[in-house]
Amino acid sequence: MTLLLGARVLDPGAPAGPAAVEIVDGTITRVGPAGAERGDHVVHLDGAVLTPAFVDAHVHATSTGLLVDGLDLTGCPSPRALLDAVRTRAAARPGALVWGHGWQEQDWDGPVPTRAELDRAAAGAPVYLSRIDVHSALVTGDLAGGAPDGPVTADAHHRARRAALDAVDGPVRDAAQRAFLADAAAHGIGVVHECAGPDISSRADLAALLAADGPDVVGYWGEAVATADDARDLLAATGAHGLAGDLFVDGSIGSRTAALCAPYSDAPGCTGNRYLDLDAVAAHLAACTAAGIQAGFHVIGDAAAALLVDALRRTPPGRVRHRVEHLEMVDAAQIAVLAGHGVVASVQPLFDACWGGEDGMYAERLGPRARAMNPFAALHAAGVELALGSDSPVTPVGPWEAVRAAVAHRTPGSGLTTAQALAAHTVGGHRAAGDTDPLAGRIVPGAPASYALWDGAVGDGRVGTCLRTVQRGRVLHDTLR
Incomplete structure (x- = not known):
């Protein structure tokens, strides 16, 4: 038996306060006032914060882990700096794949590098550098597949990413996945939802991740099917776990591939990309519903949201709750349909923190339409279950940063309370994966011992470092030993 004494417990369904937590054989057996308890292992916590282990409801493990030894271009100030970084890496490892991520061009003092410039900098090495949203990339000619000069987007980007990942051998992939899972555990995360698929990774990549040690992995495969038998076979x-996640209906705002009803404000005539039509979305929903399999889609633009809602109206009710990723541009009538069908929304609050507001990238791309983006409060009020995540590597793994971003939404009235955000990043993540256990994500008697300990106060949603992460009794991360 383990006793945790002196912690301030934050449970999504109960008031915060100090408590003693008793754990026996991987199950919480008591939560209550401290007394004269005895146990085989007593941990005195002196005011540390105890929360449920967090669930990151949208990640890409291998792509994130490759950045441990790749080029982190987040904050890269100019095209010249990007080329210099590629040149330095290619010189250090002649011929090896240069994998990088995170560049954003809107504040650069010049155009993005041409393919010829990138080829020269790489000196013959293949280069894949994803934009921050991972819906376009700068690649060398050997990965471009004949696409026009400039960043590759849409299907050309999907082909380039597959080719780049094919150049990553098994040991490197496994090391990247281990690095990602260890980092997630060190951030208090006990469960991750991997959003895999033929346009993102590979079946071998997903299989390796599902077999890895660390936080529990709920794997999704984003590939459309037409019949229930196809769904079961796939x-x-x-x-x-389901045929959901990044099954792309559209792309992203930053790469101007999210599907819009009216053109982008900074690109007249451009309304983004539509990767699936209404019949394909409706067929996938119907097939998965009939098979009892969770379906889901990547949806960002308002035209994509309208398409999904139209498909849901065609779909008879089933025994599983489907899910939607991102859902950044959605109106009240559409929200009502989603709520009526029990759809779970997997959302990323750091998107708003990074690109929302009156002067952010969303406003640049969309004009006044940006003010209505990511309406977390309206979704919650309508009864749509929310699950928070990072979409790592798009934004970093960090549950408290996501909680704070959800609360401090850059559009007044669109944010959540701290309690709501905490619930969405714990209980909501379990619900998003179809877990109907009412105790999942809770710190209550009878719940699995899945928790994280933190060394700071949380009155304003801020904590220090994670001291320990435990998932169903398994210690994933520990600094207290």
């Missing part, structure tokens, strides 16, 4: 072939 689920069995991939080992996935």
